[in-house]
Amino acid sequence: MEKMIADGRAVLTPKGQVRLKRYLSESAGELQRILREIPASAHATELDFTRSIIPQLVSALGYAESETLYEYSVGAMRADVVLAPAVGARPWIVIEIKSSSLRLNEHSLRQLRTYMSALGSPLGMTIGRSQLAVDDGETVGLFDLANLSGADASELLGRLGRWTQSEHEIKQGRADIADLIVQVETATTNQDKGRSLEELATLLFTNAPSLHCKYRNLITRSSEIDLVVEYRGSKFDIPLFEELGRYCLIECKNWSSPVGVAPVRDFLGKLRKAKTQLGILFAKNGITGEGTGLDALREIQSAYDRDGTFLLVFSLADVKQIESGTDFIALLDQKSDSLRFDL
Template identity: 30%
Template sequence: MTAPGHILIVDDDAPFVRIYREIFENEGLIVIVAHSSTEAIRTLETRGPQLDVVLLDQKLQGPGGPDSGLDLIEQVVRFAPFAKAIVVTGYATPNAIERAFELGVYDYLVKNGAFEALLRAKVRNAVEVTSAQRQIALKEAEVVAELRATWMQVRSERDRNRKGKLLEELVKLLFRATPGFGRVTTRLDNGTEEIDVKVDNRSDDPTWKNEGAYLLGECKNWSSKCGANEVRSFRGKLTTKYSRVRTGFLFAPGGFTKEAREELRSHKEGQILIVLVDADDLERWITADDRLVILRELHERAVFDLKR
């Protein structure tokens, strides 16, 4: 199993392929391209289990051609068990829409209006769904293996966008593998700000029961240390949520500066708690037999300003 973030684009229109590639690589996704039905089937046969989204152009042979993209939906269902097929077209018809959903398409999008924003949102949602489905299918030993594999990718990846996406994916996996925090969303965008990680707090554990309806996470997968400015920025996000969010986790495998820790200490009288999580903390959380214990320890360390 691979970390979610693989999208297959099936389109014969080179300019649109370039647009798609730019959009999704900026989102941190791995982009695979097929320019024809034959290429698409070959890719599905060889890489289907890796795929999270398959973007299908309805007309692969030009505007006057058949709806050959729709013919691939059954192949997606057959060879890519987790992938969500999304049809994109500039030539929507009632019959084509009805046929697409009968064949099992996840979504259908027309190339007009706010197309790019809608496409980005729909693909994000589809990746969230496939990620959850993958984790449900895992046994505990497989969860640990997946966490370790993703952690290795977090540390070794060089692409800036992919580095951030992988850290978000690791954090999502960790919370989902911790009792009481199974519902996790990444890259929540309200038009004003983007939240890296939102965790629904459904824990009955006394430590977390009164910590607010949601926990937020901010991910900084940098080679350098995270500083005071990042702490202040994250606190700003936590303080503008109608008092429904009181606790946030700032994840920085590269560590934190002395100034970042001093910034935290200067606001100890407030209701907002920021938990700093570095590479050593992530390692302990990943390998722990009881991940809730590690989460409690991180909380206690933040509340009482304890050293390791």
């Protein structure tokens, strides 16, 4: 271990956990070796094949044991293996085992596509005795295992590696945000206006690590709270929540004009009642007083100066920045600094 640390191969995370640094060329070589050995290996049953090959394969692709789920069922569909962040989450990859098949046929490939659709997975892989197929929902790539080249292994890593999942999730998250922005802009009834902005706010928080929406449209004895976000802090530390505490209240105003001082005072009252220091106001067209220091903006600054309450405002223009690639947590931090330092 000391030698690995000295060589820079074993690194410590800020929380003191040990991580082994592995280079792409090494991973590709390991993956090539595992796959090229499959045609010559002997396994009495499909279960033996799965127990022998899958742990090696998913490790070479960078997935953890906890992310490898066997005989994964949804309704009548049962996949041999899925790679997923957790039980109940949408799988990253569906894996079907066809170890008794010398060559993969059309039926096997159609079956994989069916499982991908049923489980909501963007990627699928079928492993046979001599071939491997990768399906991305549009095209199928077929690889000859006995003659798998280093370039083939690198291609498979680039499509299936664990580190690529974050890229897929980011792209999907931005697409979902774009769809909800359209709904916010085109909603006509009051019910649709409120629902669409609440859905957008919920998506932003549920996509952020360590945060989740605990309550929606919470009816209290004295008022209604659109969203209550809870910080769990186990996956990723968010400094603002570490400082201000477990809960954040969310108010959504999909109005055609800026939100004035009265709704802001009402929201500040809800924060005081809940003894919560962080509130987020999603206001489609912002608040009154921006640029002049008057009305709602002055009320928010006064509340911070008085008792340290953070009420941060996100307009639809701010959300469009996130759709374009700005990090939500970074923008949250930027807005809190603007209030804290009176920028």
